[in-house]
Amino acid sequence: MTSIAPTILLVDDDPGCLQATSAHAKLKGCKVITATSFAAASDAAMAHTYDLALVDISLPDGNGLDLIERIALSRHGQAIVLTGYPTVDSAIRTVRLPAADYLVKPIRGEQLEELLDRARASAALRHAEGAREPRCGALIGHSRAMRALFDKIERVAPMDITVLIHGESGTGKELAARAVHELSGRKGRFVAVNCGAVAPELLPSEMFGHERGSFTGAVRDHAGYFEQAEGGTLFLDEFTEMPLALQTHLLRVLEERRVTRVGSHKSQPVDVRVVAACNRVPAEAVDQGLLRQDLYYRLMDFPIRMPALREHPEDIPYIAAHLLDQLNERYETARQFSAEAVARLMAHHWPGNVRELRHVIQRAFVLAEETIEVPASPEAMEAPLRDKTRFDMHVGMSLEEMEKRALLGTLEYFNHDKARTADVLGISLKTIYNKLARYASSDELAHKQ
Numbered sequence: 279m280t281s282i283a284p285t286i287l288l289v290d291d292d293p294g295c296l297q298a299t300s301a302h303a304k305l306k307g308c309k310v311i312t313a314t315s316f317a318a319a320s321d322a323a324m325a326h327t328y329d330l331a332l333v334d335i336s337l338p339d340g341n342g343l344d345l346i347e348r349i350a351l352s353r354h355g356q357a358i359v360l361t362g363y364p365t366v367d368s369a370i371r372t373v374r375l376p377a378a379d380y381l382v383k384p385i386r387g388e389q390l391e392e393l394l395d396r397a398r399a400s401a402a403l404r405h406a407e408g409a410r411e412p413r414c415g416a417l418i419g420h421s422r423a424m425r426a427l428f429d430k431i432e433r434v435a436p437m438d439i440t441v442l443i444h445g446e447s448g449t450g451k452e453l454a455a456r457a458v459h460e461l462s463g464r465k466g467r468f469v470a471v472n473c474g475a476v477a478p479e480l481l482p483s484e485m486f487g488h489e490r491g492s493f494t495g496a497v498r499d500h501a502g503y504f505e506q507a508e509g510g511t512l513f514l515d516e517f518t519e520m521p522l523a524l525q526t527h528l529l530r531v532l533e534e535r536r537v538t539r540v541g542s543h544k545s546q547p548v549d550v551r552v553v554a555a556c557n558r559v560p561a562e563a564v565d566q567g568l569l570r571q572d573l574y575y576r577l578m579d580f581p582i583r584m585p586a587l588r589e590h591p592e593d594i595p596y597i598a599a600h601l602l603d604q605l606n607e608r609y610e611t612a613r614q615f616s617a618e619a620v621a622r623l624m625a626h627h628w629p630g631n632v633r634e635l636r637h638v639i640q641r642a643f644v645l646a647e648e649t650i651e652v653p654a655s656p657e658a659m660e661a662p663l664r665d666k667t668r669f670d671m672h673v674g675m676s677l678e679e680m681e682k683r684a685l686l687g688t689l690e691y692f693n694h695d696k697a698r699t700a701d702v703l704g705i706s707l708k709t710i711y712n713k714l715a716r717y718a719s720s721d722e723l724a725h726k727q
């Protein structure tokens with residue numbers, strides 16, 4: 279059996295102790311990460327998975343027991359408390375913590391050997407559980423929920439099976455669809471379509487293409503999304519927004535694997551893998567008459583549910599670090615979260631999931647110098663610089679214009695979360711999409727005139 283090198287986190291502000299323990303552990307084949315402060319140890323715990331942490335209680339910027347409380351995440355191995363000055367209070371507190379032992383410095387050689395044995399066992403277990411890359415495509419996650427999701431994506435990706443991804447807004451459905459495509463080995467394109475954003479009357483020709491002259495304005499032949507995705511993947515986002523008649527048509531294409539352009543009598547074969555997504559629970563969409571039952575059964579070939587962020591809060595530090603890395607790279611900065619900021623991000627409920635997390639991090643990043651802080655309630659970060667809760671309406675304005683301002687203003691207030699906007703305005707998501715499509719086409723018209 280190959281033995282897996284365990285990773286040890288050593289936290290101590292005494293360089294002598296740190297160096298002696300580190301040298302011993304390295305000699306025994308361990309990977310060693312050292313930190314001399316509370317803040318550096320918090321960062322290290324975010325960036326690495328360790329099998330054993332040896333944490334001194336007295337740190338220059340905090341208490342090692344608080345540190346263990348903060349960084350005790352399920353993916354890590356055991357934490358051992360070290361102290362040069364044992365007290366009853368600290369020993370009692372250790373018992374209540376997820377720390378395995380309380381040792382008095384200096385650690386003896388045989389004690390350290392025994393700890394390294396435990397670290398080796400933890401590393402072997404981690405390996406056996408399938409220590410896997412904490413990402414799948416662009417999705418990040420270490421938690422059990424995300425690992426199970428990655429496993430599903432990897433298993434279904436190479437198969438020629440229709441996939442239905444459902445979950446709350448901002449949970450990463452599009453990233454999951456892209457991962458299915460990337461891992462499928464399919465050579466064609468990934469074509470993403472938001473079914474709610476295309477005017478319903480245009481959807482058939484956009485989806486299946488049209489022949490020249492098949493309707494007024496069809497001045498040339500047009501390849502639909504299916505043809506554009508030939509040999510690749512067609513991602514139908516918000517597919518429950520598709521009119522029911524078109525759903526029948528889609529079902530036929532999925533069954534027969536042939537498309538017929540609008541205005542043509544000839545069907546042609548297509549080799550397209552369909553991945554559909556929706557924010558609704560698919561069975562409820564059937565009950566509400568938004569989704570045809572036969573299409574539902576067809577799409578339920580392989581359903582994938584995206585977990586809400588609040589279901590896997592242990593991933594928040596990683597996703598947050600990843601989003602921050604992207605910002606640092608883009609703006610050539612080296613900003614970092616304070617330990618307090620990470621704790622606050624982890625404590626929040628995130629109704630808007632990773633998308634909301636991204637907005638909050640972006641705002642905090644803009645406002646920060648070197649260290650990024652997050653307010654006690656991150657939704658306060660959503661507070662607008664100008665008062666986004668009010669819209670300008672006055673006598674002389676048409677009702678339609680007022681409605682448009684109310685809709686666009688509410689949408690902006692909720693960071694373009696259409697589902698939340700629809701809820702607040704008491705209209706359906708579909709109506710939002712339809713109205714936005716109408717505003718877009720009248721703006722385009724006004725632009726041309």
Ligand SMILES: Nc1ncnc2c1ncn2[C@@H]1O[C@H](COP(=O)(O)OP(=O)(O)OP(=O)(O)O)[C@@H](O)[C@H]1O
Nearest residue numbers: 416417418446447448449450451452453597632633
């Ligand atoms: N696990 C994750 N790791 C990294 N980034 C993520 C993750 N999940 C979501 N994101 C990011 O969050 C944002 C929203 O993701 P995405 O658009 O895929 O969500 P969605 O579920 O399709 O949302 P909607 O239903 O509103 O369209 C994107 O910026 C995406 O990159």
